[in-house]
Amino acid sequence: MEPESDDIMETPRPLVALAAEYFSGEILDFHNHSRAQLLYASLGVMTVETHKGIWVVPPFRAVWVPPRLNHKVIVSNHISMRSLYFRPEFCSNTPEDCCVVSVSPLFKELILAASKMPRLYPLNGPEERLIAVLIDHIQQMDITPLNLPIPKDPRLKAIYGHLDENPGDKRTLEEWGREIGLTRRTLTRLFLSETAMTFGQWKQQIRILKSLTLLAEKEQVTTVAMEMGYDNPSAFIAVFKRALGKTPSKYFSDE
Incomplete structure (x- = not known):
């Protein structure tokens, strides 16, 4: 291109x-x-x-x-x-x-x-x-709301790089903190400073955006839900609808 x-x-x-x-x-x-x-x-x-x-x-x-x-x-x-x-x-x-x-x-x-x-x-x-x-x-x-702020701090960028490839990773903020050598409090402050979002909000947004690509490729909702780390399709559909105002099937219908 x-x-x-x-x-x-x-x-x-x-x-x-x-x-x-x-x-x-x-x-x-x-x-x-x-x-x-x-x-x-x-x-x-x-x-x-x-x-x-x-x-x-x-x-x-x-x-x-x-x-x-x-x-x-x-x-x-x-x-x-x-x-x-x-x-x-x-x-x-x-x-x-x-x-x-x-x-x-x-x-x-x-x-x-x-x-x-x-x-x-x-x-x-x-x-x-x-x-x-x-x-x-x-x-x-x-x-x-279909954007994701990318942090500049190299430690947060490392987390982003991993979740970009593995959006279903269920590690908590505390677990990530232990891995990169930061306290939960410091990591919380960094995420808010760099993305204006909490870690939970930011991780959910990664999953929503990743799911859009898979759903557009006609992947089944159940498959997408599992890949995004949700325990069942209903939980994924509820989060998707709360974030974008529609269920996945309705969102991709030709309005």
């Missing part, structure tokens, strides 16, 4: 939209754009990483990336990607940081329609009116 060229960013239109297919394991390394970007995957799951953390983007959601923010895109499985690039002056009321947003049926159709338009779409016609409606939509995006 290669970043989009500068000539695309310099197109004399408020918005430029591109469509592309990517496959499991593809990575677009750290880069940034002069325009704000909305990345939408109508199929599959992708992860966006910045210096602050990671954002997991399942189907029917999109990720907002502000202008000049260095970010990396990791493809978990085959995705049909739509990339929309907005000139900064049309994004005055949009989030200042990376975030995952909900995509309503209307928002989805606007994104898909824009991605089929030529870069130099005609002005003063239906294409320009469609873009105006799309710009209105990005001013009112609903943010969803």
